[in-house]
Amino acid sequence: MWHDQLFGKPPLHGGVVAWHQDYSYWNRTTPMKHLTVHIALDDQTDDPDNGCLRFIPGSHRWHRDGNPLPITDDTFGNMDSIQVWRRSVIASYVHLQPAKSQHAA
Helix, strand or coil, rough: CCCCCCCCCCCCCCCCCEECCHHHCCCCCCCCCCCCCCEEECCCCCCCCCCEEECCCHHCCCCCCCCCCCCCCCCCCCCHHCCEECCCCCCCCEEEEECCEEEEE
């Protein structure tokens, strides 16, 4: 295990986890073979007030090789131009994703 972290979102006092790639925090190793393991402590439903996991399919293949990423602004402010998947996760279930996947909650 490289890193652990807990995002607490108490009822009625939730919060936003902005769009990001986990690899940007763990870029010290090569080759990059990280995997993000998301363990749901509570049900995370598609209810907008609940803050379920959202991710951009295929974003783990995006490269920062000098070309812009396929988004419409650098802050991910306009997400209408790309496909976003919302995924509910049941308490105690595990969601695995590549560390370069763009995701938010």
